[in-house]
Amino acid sequence: xxxxxxxxxxxxxxxxxxxxxxxxxxxxxxxxxxxxxxxxxxxxxxxxxxxxxxxxxxxxxxxxxxxxxxxxxxxxxxxxxxxxxxxxxxxxxxxxxxxxxxxxxxxxxxxxxxxxxxxxxxxxxxxxxxxxxxxxxxxxxxxxxxxxxxxxxxxxxxxxxxxxxxxxxxxxxxxxxxxxxxxxxxxxxxxxxxxxxxxxxxxxxxxxxxxxxxxxxxxxxxxxxxxxxxxxxxxxxxxxxxxxxxxxxxxxxxxxxxxxxxxxxxxxxxxxxxxxxxxxxxxxxxxxxxxxxxxxxxxxxxxxxxxxxxxxx
Numbered sequence: 001x002x003x004x005x006x007x008x009x010x011x012x013x014x015x016x017x018x019x020x021x022x023x024x025x026x027x028x029x030x031x032x033x034x035x036x037x038x039x040x041x042x043x044x045x046x047x048x049x050x051x052x053x054x055x056x057x058x059x060x061x062x063x064x065x066x067x068x069x070x071x072x073x074x075x076x077x078x079x080x081x082x083x084x085x086x087x088x089x090x091x092x093x094x095x096x097x098x099x100x101x102x103x104x105x106x107x108x109x110x111x112x113x114x115x116x117x118x119x120x121x122x123x124x125x126x127x128x129x130x131x132x133x134x135x136x137x138x139x140x141x142x143x144x145x146x147x148x149x150x151x152x153x154x155x156x157x158x159x160x161x162x163x164x165x166x167x168x169x170x171x172x173x174x175x176x177x178x179x180x181x182x183x184x185x186x187x188x189x190x191x192x193x194x195x196x197x198x199x200x201x202x203x204x205x206x207x208x209x210x211x212x213x214x215x216x217x218x219x220x221x222x223x224x225x226x227x228x229x230x231x232x233x234x235x236x237x238x239x240x241x242x243x244x245x246x247x248x249x250x251x252x253x254x255x256x257x258x259x260x261x262x263x264x265x266x267x268x269x270x271x272x273x274x275x276x277x278x279x280x281x282x283x284x285x286x287x288x289x290x291x292x293x294x295x296x297x298x299x300x301x302x303x304x305x306x307x308x309x310x311x312x313x
Contacts, residue, residue: 003180004122008131010176011119012138014078017166017173018108018115019139021050023146023276027283027294028159035159038094046094046101048213053105054112055205060198061106062113063250067193070114071181075174077110082170089163100163118181143276144305147283151298194246200239201250207232279304 025032025047033043065073080103087100116135123131153161211228218224243249255261279301286297 004124006176007122007180008119008134010173010180011115011122012135013169013173013176014074014111015115015119015135015138016142017169018081018111019142020146020149021104021108021163021166022054023143023279024150024162026279027147027150027287027297028154028162029284030287031154031159031294032097036091036094036097042094043097046088046097049098050101050105050108051213052206052209053102054109055209056202057106057109058113059201059205059250060193061110062117063193063198065110065114065117070118071177073110074114074118074181075177077107077114078170078174078177079107080104081107081111082167082174083107085163085166085170089160089167104163140275141305143272144279147279148298148302148305151283151294155293155295155298192248194242194248194250197239197242197246197250200235200242204232204235204239207235275304 029040029043029047032046033040036043061073061077084100084102084104084107087103088097089100091097091100119135120128120131149165150162153159153165207228211225211232215225240253243251244253282301282304283294283297286292286300287294292300
């Protein structure tokens with residue numbers, strides 16, 4: 001196996017565990033609620049905090065990785081994810097669990113963009129189509145198999161193992177990175193971080209994530225949701241305005257002049273929304289409404305995960 005191929009496969013491991021933790025908790029919520037002696041309203045924030053921080057921080061932290069070196073930041077991100085997994089797996093209270101999940105999410109927001117870039121740039125242009133496909137399938141499989149893996153682990157080993165299972169994978173990835181990557185690389189010498197762009201992007205994603213998460217609870221016509229919609233729209237408009245005038249944009253707007261890029265982006269986002277939503281809802285339906293065990297629910301949603309594996313390439 002070539003050096004570049006080993007780097008690519010190493011990146012898929014880090015990518016897998018970060019995306020896995022976006023959905024692995026959903027099927028274990030009833031067991032976690034009993035184990036931590038809490039209600040679902042408080043426990044749901046262990047899910048929400050991961051989603052919100054991951055959405056808000058991915059673009060700014062990806063830019064910081066460009067500036068200071070992706071390899072260095074990748075190691076930092078993987079270490080934070082490792083520590084967050086320990087805190088989540090050993091959490092004595094729901095508050096401790098939420099804090100651990102927040103730490104996990106910050107690490108994942110570094111690992112996710114860095115692993116994509118390191119993996120793609122490690123290979124020649126001729127082989128990048130296959131490499132991008134592998135990284136994309138890895139993301140899809142992690143999101144799809146999250147509830148399945150969570151169900152099996154919760155049924156046989158307890159809910160804490162859905163976080164502790166990350167530890168050997170993260171340690172293995174850290175060891176491989178230290179061996180394979182040029183982690184002394186300092187990044188782009190002329191790269192800069194535009195603070196207003198970073199803040200407006202974070203505000204837009206925070207507002208959007210929070211209104212989607214709390215829309216049903218607060219009411220879609222409540223002043224809080226309407227305020228979040230307005231904040232999201234204003235922040236997005238400011239982000240686009242500033243990005244169109246800076247010398248080094250975090251997200252080059254020229255990309256959206258390409259119809260193939262727009263089509264691929266729309267299809268990817270739509271597929272992700274509907275598929276992940278389905279995979280989060282079904283486990284709760286099977287366990288809470290139909291009275292199935294976590295393992296039975298995991299087995300019932302496995303065919304959908306397998307179809308993703310078959311159809312994604």
